[in-house]
Amino acid sequence: MVNYRYLGNSGLKVSEITYGNWVTHGSQVDDAAAVQTVHAALDAGITTFDTADTYANQAAEVVLGRALSGQRREGLEIFTKCYFPVGAKGPNDTGLSRKHIFESINGSLKRLGTDYVDLYQAHRFDYETPLEETFQAFADIVRQGKALYIGVSEWTAEQLRAGHALAQDLGVQLISNQPQYSMLWRVIEERVVPTSEELGISQIVWSPMAQGVLTGKYLPGQPVPEGSRATDQRSGARFIQDFLRDDLLTAVQRLKPIAADAGLTMPQLAIAWVLQNPNVAAALVGASRPEQLADTVKASGVTLDADTLAAIDAALADTVNRDPEHTYTVSPKTRLS
Structure with missing residues (x-):
């Protein structure tokens, strides 16, 4: 079963492996398979589910709501988000204005079938x-x-500090940040993580397997596997391109004996690695088939010893991106429409 961690400086516990439906529900996976996968997550002890109104242009929330229908609401932690263009994608159907936030939360609650x-x-x-x-x-x-x-x-670290100060003034709790983080993408470590630790903010990290590259299935000098994320524009193919360099893929292959020595599969090693960071409350995982979750949930509770962590660093060497400046390039300078 999955272990739990507190989210930020709050009393809320979340499953340290959290189910996310970014590129699956409403697009890559049919609704029946999506429901089966959510139920498999519940059976494995996952109680925390993350989505967003923009995923499949609102359809992902609908699918997740249906999949969770009939579950005890008090036993679930349901997360969603707003910012990106949704619906008809008009001038006010995006951003973080008061108008869009209220319309977004009301729409999300309706689609998810919950009061909060x-x-x-x-x-x-x-x-x-x-x-x-x-x-x-x-x-x-x-x-x-x-x-x-x-x-x-x-x-960014500065944005978190400014938002946290306003939240305190208004008497509400800002308790989490959701960045990309993996063995290969460590740009949050220098500034975002120390600031978050100071402020009582946890990380809920997405892409702990680097868009699937850390599974080891992408081989240097070889075509990408048929049916993989790299071939499917609906499942975020553009996000994986920067990881498909031969030097990086060669380095990832060096992780296979390290995982084997630790008694882990490659996906388990990748998820366990992000969970070694005490500022990480949860690793977001997706799945297109129920059996995928049976493997990944076994990373919960795993402790990687110092020798294993050092071996990982040595294997990946200079393929790791640690540049904190990348945290300043993620949010668009103007709203998308």
């Missing part, structure tokens, strides 16, 4: 809306009981 979400997240930083407006709207949503806690995704 446990965590409501700003999917990116909005440079075009005053931060005070955004956090006043978040505070009002919390006071109305539509969300219990507030989180963000891919915010």
Whole structure:
């Protein structure tokens, strides 16, 4: 079964392996298979589910809501997000304005079939809306009981500090950030993580397997496997391209004996690695088939010893991206429409 961790400086516990449906529900996976996979996650002890209104242009929330229908709501932690264009994608169907936040949360609750979400997240930083407006709207949503806690995704250290100060002034809890993080992508370690530790903010990390590259299935000098994420534009193929360099894929192959010595599969090693960071509350995993979860959940509770961690660093060497400047490039400088 899956272990639990506290999310930020709060009393909320979440399953340290959290189910996310970014590129699966409503697009890559048919609804029946999606429901089966969610039920497999529940059977494995996962109680925390992460989605967003923008995933499959709102369809992913609908599928997740149906899949969780009939479950005891108090036994679940449901997360969603807003920022990116949704619906008709008009000028106010995006961003973190008060108008869009309220329309987004109301739509998300309806699609998810719930009265509240446990965590409501700003999917990116909005440079075009005053931060005070955004956090006043978040505070009002919390006071109305539509969300219990507030989180963000891919915010810089400075943005986290400013948002945390406003949240404190307004009497609400900003407890999480959702960045990309893996053995290969460590850009949050220098600035975001220390700031988060100071402020009582946890990381809920996405792509702990580097878009599937850390499974070892992509081989240097070989075509990408048929049916893999790299071949499917609907499943985020563009996000994997930077990881498909031969030098990087060669380095990843050197992880196979390290995983074997630790008694782990490659996916388990990747997930266990991010969970060694004490500022990480949860690793987001997706699945297109129930049996995939049976493997990944076994990473919960695994402790990697110092020799294993050192061997991983040596194997990956200079293929690892640690540049903190990348944290400043994720949020668009203007709203997308």
